[in-house]
Amino acid sequence: MDIDWVDDHGVIRIDRGVNAFDNVFVDELHAAFDVVAANDDARGLVTVGAEKHYSSGFDLDFLGALSGDGLNAFMDRTLHLLTRLLTFPVPTVAALNGHAFGIGAMLALAHDRRVMRPDRGWFCLPEIDLGMQFHPFMLALITSRLTGPIAEEAILTAHRYDGAGALAAGIAHRTADAADLVTAAIDLAGPLAGKAPDITVALKRALHAPVLAHLDD
Numbered sequence: 001m002d003i004d005w006v007d008d009h010g011v012i013r014i015d016r017g018v019n020a021f022d023n024v025f026v027d028e029l030h031a032a033f034d035v036v037a038a039n040d041d042a043r044g045l046v047t048v049g050a051e052k053h054y055s056s057g058f059d060l061d062f063l064g065a066l067s068g069d070g071l072n073a074f075m076d077r078t079l080h081l082l083t084r085l086l087t088f089p090v091p092t093v094a095a096l097n098g099h100a101f102g103i104g105a106m107l108a109l110a111h112d113r114r115v116m117r118p119d120r121g122w123f124c125l126p127e128i129d130l131g132m133q134f135h136p137f138m139l140a141l142i143t144s145r146l147t148g149p150i151a152e153e154a155i156l157t158a159h160r161y162d163g164a165g166a167l168a169a170g171i172a173h174r175t176a177d178a179a180d181l182v183t184a185a186i187d188l189a190g191p192l193a194g195k196a197p198d199i200t201v202a203l204k205r206a207l208h209a210p211v212l213a214h215l216d217d
Helices: 023-038 060-064 068-086 103-109 136-145 148-157 163-169 178-192 197-207 209-216
Strands: 002-006 009-013 044-048 053-055 092-096 099-101 113-116
Touching: 002 023, 009 023, 009 178, 023 068, 044 178, 053 092, 053 103, 068 103, 068 136, 068 209, 092 103, 092 178, 099 103, 103 136, 113 163, 113 178, 136 148, 136 209, 197 209
Parallel strands: 009 044, 044 092, 053 099, 092 113
Antiparallel strands: 002 009
């Protein structure tokens, strides 16, 4: 993953094929977050995918090969990744260049804001069709970001939202063409930028306390 700095915003470019979650993917995102968090001049963080995918979700072959302590460790590290975004010291914006499925959609929801292309990509929670349960943390994250009817529709029907649908449903805050995605993301971060990191983290922890509490279960 590469990090570009645009107007003091760390733009993390996620480019690992379909950007499926496995150990390497999670480790590389954690490392990229470390770089942005360590920069005292950072005013925001933006994540953006490549080609047709923001993130296709879990690598199901990788996930299916895990069990016991290995599975628990991977899930803990994945949920910690989402927690870091929920409590990041600078504004975070997901620039959805393409498909965001499953845990990839939840990665987007963990950001402060979301911008999505109007012409390519779906936001989708397909777990019901995959026969998969949500961890309580995941369910709390989804229901904290989406209104009741939209959360129910997304979870129980695996509805695929395009850019216009995501904007209407309140999933995305804005749509933008591919060439303007990063600029739009930085614009969305603007009103949240320039605040003291310590109080930003403290207030985010307070705001998201009902979600974060599920990590203690």
